[in-house]
Amino acid sequence: MEVQLQIKMNEKLFLRDPEQTELGKKIIRHSIQLIYKNGFELFTFKKLAEDIGTTEAGIYRYFENKHRVLIYITAWYWGWLQYRLVFNTNNIKDPAVKLKKVIQLLATTVVDDDKTIHINEDLLHQIIIAEGSKAYLTKHVSEDNKEQLFKPYKDLCAVIADIILECNPKYKYPRSLASTIIEMAHFQNFFMHNLPSLTDFGKTKDEMKVVSFLEDLVFSSIRKK
């Protein structure tokens, strides 16, 4: 049986739903490839249109601007990650084991998921590491936030915070620790590869060490004192 995974996206993210048409799916697929290749700053709708074989105007029918595309694909990623997280921790009783699974899912390389043909999760993971925070580091975060554009990120954070509280109901900073885990899973990876002296993993560039660091950090903090 063939299972197809669909992540339900906030309709305010787009002008026309890219999941509903061939062109729309191409826009997502090629956006991921182009942002991965050139970085978000050099990513333009002109280049994207040429890449796909359509016109700039065609892209603008789906997305207001390139920043919305970035929010779209990051939101998709957080939604997908939460699905994987719930799926993978489904029958785990021990919250500490769950939390370790969370850290591992966040901090290690993603394998392309066949259930989503038009999205390459591996490239997407790399984009989240290098460009993810640009989705919200803008002057218009608050307005974007009012439109619920960051809901998938916040939901994921809430899920992780709940697991933290399961481990220790008295821990005082579950949400901040959750957002710290998420951000550091990506930043330590970025630093390790690009600014290695900001980490202790520069020599080996081994993502399992990021996992170890995060586990040490998290479990030291939430251990009952």
Next chain:
Amino acid sequence: MEVQLQIKMNEKLFLRDPEQTELGKKIIRHSIQLIYKNGFELFTFKKLAEDIGTTEAGIYRYFENKHRVLIYITAWYWGWLQYRLVFNTNNIKDPAVKLKKVIQLLATTVVDDDKTIHINEDLLHQIIIAEGSKAYLTKHVSEDNKEQLFKPYKDLCAVIADIILECNPKYKYPRSLASTIIEMAHFQNFFMHNLPSLTDFGKTKDEMKVVSFLEDLVFSSIRKK
């Protein structure tokens, strides 16, 4: 006696040293104001020139592009922070007290320093919070890094890592913990004000709570086990 503070900057950051001329100092002062006001994306040399009362071409004599300006002011900030850190922990013997001072300096509001007339440290601090990571989150990090553009950040990280090791010489991740403290001091502040549900401080918006969170995180981790 009047003391003037000068931070020595990497010469590769600029085409002409902005500290050496009146126009140069104006470029720095007004860049900080404009980036603070409009955000880095909407900051252009045209607007900057109009603000100062000079021409675009005049700005280009000092900086290759606006991204270099961002790296310049962030580098300046890290240099200044390290000076403050060393100054403020100068005669503290206990490394744990030192580390608390570090966290406080990183995570609390900056008061404008009279020793640097042309730089408003308070605005600069806000810029670091919202735009700081854009300095290195680019496709050309590695080349920029080879030119040592991020040295002040890395030096600061090394200083903090050393204090961590003073607290516990056996702690395995001093550099990663140091970069985590630096990044989270800023991200938790940003989240608290803009995406409050990612933190536990959304209600009060009290920076002292960020300090408490970071202290708890750090001292749990490095405590000898």
Next chain:
DNA sequence: TTTAGAATGATAGTAATACTATCTCATAGA
């Protein structure tokens, strides 16, 4: 079978951005 409407393609145009080039002028130091 016709037909409306939705999606796409093709083309054009504009304002702003991110630069580069050149020429002049003031002035400060040798």
Next chain:
DNA sequence: TCTATGAGATAGTATTACTATCATTCTAAA
């Protein structure tokens, strides 16, 4: 007095970030 340096003024280009319009194709309902 000469000369280098900093700065002002002006012009110009390629690219970016859009908006508008009109023609075409394809499909799903009447």
